[in-house]
Structures are given as C-alpha cells and as structure tokens.
Amino acid sequence: MKVVEVMHPLVKHKIGLLRNAAISTREFRTLAREIGSLLTYEATADLPTEKTHIQCWSGEIEIDQIQGKKVTIVPILRAGLGMMDGVLELIPNARISVVGMYRNEETLQPVPYFQKLTADLDQRLAIIVDPMLATGGSMIATVDLLKANGCKQIKALVLVAAPEGIDALAAKHPDVELYTAAVDRQLNEQGYILPGLGDAGDKLFGTK
Numbered sequence: 001m002k003v004v005e006v007m008h009p010l011v012k013h014k015i016g017l018l019r020n021a022a023i024s025t026r027e028f029r030t031l032a033r034e035i036g037s038l039l040t041y042e043a044t045a046d047l048p049t050e051k052t053h054i055q056c057w058s059g060e061i062e063i064d065q066i067q068g069k070k071v072t073i074v075p076i077l078r079a080g081l082g083m084m085d086g087v088l089e090l091i092p093n094a095r096i097s098v099v100g101m102y103r104n105e106e107t108l109q110p111v112p113y114f115q116k117l118t119a120d121l122d123q124r125l126a127i128i129v130d131p132m133l134a135t136g137g138s139m140i141a142t143v144d145l146l147k148a149n150g151c152k153q154i155k156a157l158v159l160v161a162a163p164e165g166i167d168a169l170a171a172k173h174p175d176v177e178l179y180t181a182a183v184d185r186q187l188n189e190q191g192y193i194l195p196g197l198g199d200a201g202d203k204l205f206g207t208k
C-alpha cells in the first residue's frame with residue numbers, strides 16, 4: 001500500500017499545534033480543515049491533465065486542465081466532517097458521499113449507521129477523510145462499502161495514523177493510497193493513538 005506521510009513544514013507545524021491539550025474547539029476546527037487542504041494538495045499531485053486551447057487576453061494559448069476524472073469526497077461521520085471543507089476548498093465541484101460509522105468503545109469494532117453515496121461511484125476517485133486511523137476498522141469498513149458499490153480508485157486522508165491501523169488497512173486493501181500528516185507511535189489499551197490528538201470527534205464538535 002502506498003503510504004505518504006507528508007513532511008511539508010506547514011503540515012508538521014499545524015499538526016504540532018493540533019496536539020496541544022489546551023486547544024480551543026475553534027482552533028482545532030481551523031487546523032483540521034487546513035491540514036485537510038494540504039493533504040488534498042499532496043494526494044492530487046498525480047491527477048492526469050490534458051492540453052486545451054483558450055482565448056487569453058493576448059490571443060489563443062494552450063493550457064493544462066485536469067482530465068475528466070470525477071471525484072467524490074467521503075467524510076466518515078462525525079469527525080471526517082472536520083476535514084471535508086478543506087478538501088472542498090481545492091476541489092469545489094466534488095460530489096459528497098457520506099458514511100456514518102462509529103467505533104464501539106468496548107469492542108473497538110466499527111458500527112455503520114448511515115450511508116448516502118453518490119451515483120457513478122465506478123467512475124469516480126473517492127477521497128475518504130477521517131482525522132484518525134487507529135485500529136483501521138472504520139476505514140476498512142468504509143473502503144469495503146465503497147468497493148461493494150463499484151468504486152475502483154480510493155485515496156484516504158487522515159490527520160494521524162497508528163502503525164497498527166496502517167498495517168491492517170494495507171493487509172485488507174493494498175490498492176488504497178494513504179496520506180497522513182503524522183504516523184504516530186502506537187495505540188493504547190483503549191484503542192487511542194499515542195501521542196495522538198485525543199478524541200477528534202469530541203474536539204471538533206465540542207462534546208464532552
């Protein structure tokens with residue numbers, strides 16, 4: 001599986017700010033969205049382009065445009081919503097496919113509770129967004145769902161990934177590409193990433 005830990009200084013700086021235990025809800029939201037944009041920039045670096053001609057003020061010129069490949073952004077509820085607007089800033093025409101999934105706190109198994117997928121998934125690049133890849137269960141279940149509905153090209157953007165989650169995703173879906181702002185050390189006994197961010201959903205939504 002292709003795994004890209006984005007080493008850009010802006011990403012490293014912003015992920016560092018996000019780890020501050022005293023961070024406000026507002027600041028957490030802003031940084032999650034901004035890193036979502038920066039990960040999108042990296043993840044779309046290989047989108048194919050084609051030449052076309054337009055009328056410029058100085059006459060006809062040749063320009064590059066992104067080829068017809070369509071995109072759907074797939075936020076995993078709830079926390080994935082915190083990155084979605086960052087992706088939309090760069091790909092404003094993208095369709096949204098919403099997947100509701102939470103992790104049972106005892107078993108750590110993903111529990112699906114909502115799905116509303118865009119049509120023509122077989123013709124679209126899916127960009128899944130979720131701040132945390134912990135055991136990998138939620139991401140694997142989401143990829144399973146997208147593939148079962150015909151999706152053939154999938155990239156996943158996460159703020160923080162645990163090695164355990166990367167290994168699990170790679171074993172089940174080696175064709176998926178993963179872009180992350182940080183690969184962290186390990187999971188704790190409750191399945192939280194160390195050093196991690198804490199509960200990203202609660203921080204984004206101000207719950208707890």
Ligand SMILES: O=P(O)(O)OC[C@H]1O[C@H](OP(=O)(O)OP(=O)(O)O)[C@H](O)[C@@H]1O
Nearest residue numbers: 077078079102103134135136137138201
């Ligand atoms: O890799 P995993 O072990 O599956 O854990 C990661 C999942 O846990 C969090 O969601 P959570 O269940 O807290 O739901 P929420 O977004 O509604 O807070 C996170 O946003 C991921 O979706």
Ligand SMILES: O=c1cc[nH]c(=O)[nH]1
Nearest residue numbers: 134192193198199200
């Ligand atoms: O560290 C973690 C793991 C799962 N979900 C979170 O929000 N944080």
Ligand SMILES: [Mg+2]
Nearest residue numbers: 199200201202
């Ligand atoms: Mg949560």
